[in-house]
Each structure stands twice: as structure tokens, then as C-alpha cells.
Amino acid sequence: MYIQVRALKNMKVVTGVVGNDIHVVANRLLELSLDARGYEVFNLGVNTYLEEFFDAVVETGADVLMISSLNGEAEGWSREVQLLKAKYKHLDNLIMMIGGNLVVGTGSAEDIIPKYKNYGFDIVCHQVDLNTGLDQLEAFIEERVVNDSDIKESNK
Amino acid sequence: MSSAAIETNQDSNNRDEKLLIDVGSTYFKLSTDDNLEQHFRDFNKDILDDLMQKCGDTIAGFAKKDVHICSSANGGLTTLIVGISHTFSLKYATNIAFNSGINIIDTVLYQDIEDYSIPSDLIDVVIIVGGINSNGGVFSSRLYDYLAQLHYSNIVFVGNEIDAPTVEENIDHVVILPNIIDNRLHIVEDHLSDYLTHLYQQDIEGKEDVKNLYNITSNQIYPTPYIVNKTLPLIDAKFSVVNPFILLDIGGATTDIHYSKDLVDDNLVSENEYDRLVFKKLGVYKSKQSLIFAAKNNEFVYELLMHLKVTENIFEEQSKKATKILMQLAIFLVLCKISHYRKAYINIKLLSLNSIVLTGGITKVLIREEIEDIISFFYKKILNSEHNPVTVLDSHYDIWTLEAASLKERGKKLCQ
């Protein structure tokens, strides 16, 4: 709904690195890439707690929350996502995305992706480079728009 | 009475010396270059009458232009804040309000607005905030329905620009100021801070009691907490205080805490070196009952009482010993409230703290050892640490008199 009214590329994205993680390089690159693709970016930087992410979405009216995690903390925080998000009353349409190193050590995408989807993420990018990740986001958004208009059609 | 005050002022024989007067909720203090007086207030009397009776001789020695007065007499203004998130709108407005000397009676998260009970007291100012300027449609009739049930004297909107016109249409006498959240989600303090400081100022001046004080001064009367916060950067001129530090002013009605910004990990980035925090119902005279209530609800207090070799019967006693214990408890409770042990508006990193400065009546009642005893009890029991910040006692109210240095300067600024 949200998304249809706003031109695809004018969407707002809140991003940052979760928890006590201070790996800043990817975060900077992410901001630049999102900006270049026409998104309005709100970068909370490194060291960002889950509540700050959701609160920033509320204050900005963002369409996408894009969390980055590099140092292995991702899973610990992700387990709390559903619980915390449930406290917010207007985040149902929020697109949730996470990327970076999503496990400690090594792991396969087949195991990791379903796990994180269960935690409440729509798009999961374990050790996927930025541009591939952002292409996935675009594809997801387009698909959602198509689905929404299908629903509208069938309601007519 | 007032004409007597004017006459005495004209007898001025001190040249450059200044008389500083701080009118608190419990007592007032007078300071000259070489003397400091402190008196309990008589609440059956007008402040000026009380003051003239107790210190008329001192006051008589000064011309009106050399008398500077600040006041926190009625505990300051109260505010209720409605915001849309804890981390941004509510936190930013809370920070600005505290730093402007305002006490917060409640913060309301807009999405759950119907779940909050309606405060019955008259609120001096309601603050509404939420959304960056490009995020409109945040507020609706739910806000107006809630406000209709409140009793307030002033109301100010410092949220997103898009909603401002509708808010203005729907709320009588609302003051619209620029958003306190900018487009990068950073805080913008100045407009709201100036507005609140002026309100406080007006409130002080509007009180009959305080108005009478203009009989003995020709200078503007300021809110005490506002001045204290602004003078903290001067603190090392008087003490060997090692940064970062906190300043505890445990008063009769409320407790003020001023802290170095380095002591909080925060998404709130501002230019202030120090921030203020207030516990409204924590004090040793007017707020004694609520202090005792808080103490009884703290799981460590019985251990503390045991450590101090008293029982809870002490709460019923009226003695010097009882006052001492109450003050020691107050220190302990304040430290608990700002530590990670309790989740509050902010948590101060007490393990990084180098000095604890205590000011106010407490320094007249407790000796250093009694204070240090509580502080180390707190660190051991609550934080499991041997950390021991240096305790600095401001027994001569140097911090408060430091204000004098910047009073004039500030006066000019505020009046502009």
C-alpha cells in the first residue's frame, strides 16, 4: 500500500549495524549505494540497538529496515526481533532485511536463510555482496507491488 | 514590609560585592564574598518577609543592583510529553525539558495513548513531538481526544511540519515551534529550550511571593537548575574534580543530577557538555514520604539499614540520626536509579565515573565518611565493584556561587 503511493526509488530506508558491532566499512558503502539507487537513507551507524532501529522507522516513516551485522552478534539479536516488533502497532508493512556475516564461523545459506526468515526477516543476505543484496530488495519490492495490485484487481 | 526592604537597600555600603540568594523549596541560602547563611523557610510567611526577618541585616548592606536571586521555590514547572518513539521524540524532548529546568510528570507513547491514565494535576506545559519533517499524518483525532481530558496551562508542538497546520487547527492556543528532530534524526534544541526557559522565567515572576523579591533586587530572577547546568563547565575552577563526574543535589522536594555527557552511551548527540536529570519525588523534607516508599520497595535497602546498624523503625523517628539515615538512603536510591541496575530514561556509566560531587543541604548534615560509606556500599552490592570515585563535598555552596560569575552574561542573553 505504502509502497504503491511512493515511487519505487523514493523509498525511505533505515540502516545501521546491530548491537555492539563496530565494523563500519560495509555500513558506509551501504549508505552510498542506497543513495546512488535513489533511496532516502537514514543511517544510524554502528552500535545500534534493535529498539533504535524500530523507533527510527516510526519517526521517519521508513519502508525498509536494513540491518547489517559483521561480528557474529546477528543471531542473538535476531531472536528478539519478533517479540520487539510486536510491540509496535504500525510496522506490518515494513520490509525487513538483514545482511553481512550472519553466523559465527561458517554456515550454509540453505540453513541460514530459513532460520532468519523465521526470525521475521523478508530478505536475508549472508555473505552476499551489497549490489546483489540491493538487487534482491528491488525484486522483492516489485513483486510486492504486483501482488498488491492483483489483490486489488480480485477485489473489484 | 516591601517599603522597608526598599529603604534598607538604599543604605548600601558595599561597593563591588554581590549578594547571592537562592530560594529553594525547603530553605534559602545567602552568600556574600566572605559569608554564607542558610535558613529553613517558614511556609506560613511570604518569602520576602521570611527572608527579611532572618537576614534583613545582610540584605540591608546591598544595593538592589548588587543582589542576584535564583529560585526553584515551587519545584519548577511540570510537563507531560506526548511522542511517537522512546529513542527519538520522547527522549529528545525529555532531555530538552530537563536541561531547561522543567520536571517531567509523564511521557506518553502516542501509539498507546488511550492506555495512559489521565493525570489529575494541572500540567504547566504539554509538549507534543513526533516525526521528521517529511513524515506527516502521524497525529490524528486520538491526540485531540486525549488532550481534551487533560488540564494544562500551555501546549507546544515541536513535531513534523506536515502535521503542524492540522494540529494548530485542532488545539486551542497551541504554540508551533520548529521540529526538534532534524532530517538526519538528530536533536535540535534551541527553540524548545528557549520557549521552556521563558515559561519558567514567567512562572517565577508571576508568583506573588517571588514578585515581591523584586523589592530587593533590580536584576532578573532566574530558575536555579538552568543556571547550575550552565555553570558546570566552570566547576574545576573551585574543586579538583576529575571528569567525568556527576553532581547530586538532593534537596527537600526533588533531587537534581547533573552529569557529564561522556557518561552516557547515547543516540542523542548535542553540544552540551552536561545534562540534567530530575527525580521529582525524591527529597528529604517535602518528599520524605515518597522517599521512604521508594526505599521500602528497594530490595537492598534492608541490607543497607543493617549495614548502618539501624532498623526500619528509624523511618518513624524524628531525630537528627533519622535525618542522616534518610539522606544516606537518598544517595543510595539515586545511584540505583541512574545505574544499569534500573532501566531508566538514561543509564549513567557509573564504573567510568571519576568524581561524585554533592551539594545542597546534605553536605551540612552528613560528614564525608558517612557519604563514602554509602557510595562504596552501592558499588559493592549493586555493581559488584571495588570502584571508588572521589567524593567531593560542596559544603560552602561554591558551585552555586559560581553561578554569579555567569549570571550577568546569561541575563543579557535571556532577555534578548
Ligand code: B12
Ligand atoms: C576490519 C575488521 C575489523 C576492524 C573493524 C574496523 C572498523 N571500525 O570497521 C576491527 C579490528 C576493529 C575488528 C574487530 C573485530 N572483529 Co573484525 N574484521 C575486520 C575484517 C578484516 C574486514 C571487515 C571489512 O571492513 N570488510 C570490508 C567490507 C566492505 O566488507 P564486509 O564487512 O565483509 O561486508 C560485505 C558483505 O558482508 C556485505 N554486507 C555487509 N553488511 C551488509 C548488509 C546488507 C543488507 C547486505 C545486503 C550486504 C552486507 O557487503 C559488504 C561488501 O560486499 C573482517 C574479515 C574480512 N576479511 O571480512 C573481520 C571480521 C568481520 N571480524 C571478526 C571478528 C570476530 C572481530 C572481533 C570480534 C575480533 C575480536 N575478537 O576482538 C572484533 C569485534 C569488534 C566489534 N565490537 O564489532 C570476524 C567475524 C566472524 C564472524 N562473524 O563469525 C571477521 C569475519 C574475521 C574472521 N574471519 O574471523 N574487525
